[in-house]
Amino acid sequence: MTPEDLAHLRRARDLMDRQYASPLDVPAMARAALMSPSHFSRRFRAAYGETPYGYLMTRRIERAKALLRLRTLSVTEVCVQVGCTSLGSFSARFTELVGETPSAYRARTHDALAAVPGCQLKGLTRPSRFREATRARST
Numbered sequence: 001m002t003p004e005d006l007a008h009l010r011r012a013r014d015l016m017d018r019q020y021a022s023p024l025d026v027p028a029m030a031r032a033a034l035m036s037p038s039h040f041s042r043r044f045r046a047a048y049g050e051t052p053y054g055y056l057m058t059r060r061i062e063r064a065k066a067l068l069r070l071r072t073l074s075v076t077e078v079c080v081q082v083g084c085t086s087l088g089s090f091s092a093r094f095t096e097l098v099g100e101t102p103s104a105y106r107a108r109t110h111d112a113l114a115a116v117p118g119c120q121l122k123g124l125t126r127p128s129r130f131r132e133a134t135r136a137r138s139t
Contacts, residue, residue, distance in 0.1 A: 001047060008033040009047050012040065013055065020059040021083035026052055060084060061097050068106040075102045 012033035016024060029052050030040035044052045060082040067078045076087055079102075084090040094102045 001043065005043055006047060008035060009040075009044055012044070012052070013048070016052070016056045016059055020056060020063060021081065023083065023085075024056060029056075057093050058097065060090075061094050064090070064094060064102065065098065065105065068102060069110045071106060075106060078102065 012029045015029060015032045026037045026041060029044075030037040033040050033044075035043065041052060044055070048055060050058075064078050064082045067073055067081060068075070073081065075091070079087050079090040082090075091102055094105070098105060100108075
């Protein structure tokens, strides 16, 4: 993969990071990367190890976790706030990545995270298909 390809892919990834709550689809992300949708999807997966949609949903779930910890919004409101249009799909993806339902996550105490600096908190609470869900199921 060329440095130019990586720069274009980073531009699309930055778009997803900034506008995760917007209705983004693969063609829109591909336009940001100056690639065709199918080429963009293949190159994105090769570079980052997951599909563009998977990356976008991970960002949405990451933000949803932060909103749920505040306990000021309902699960449905959080779902809409992070850009998801289906509560069922949001809940299923949240459960897949985090290892528990959004309601269970919201109800659980998160006092231990209050003492963690914000710069470290993001890394500790980032959802991962490979880490959190398997850890939650094994305990």
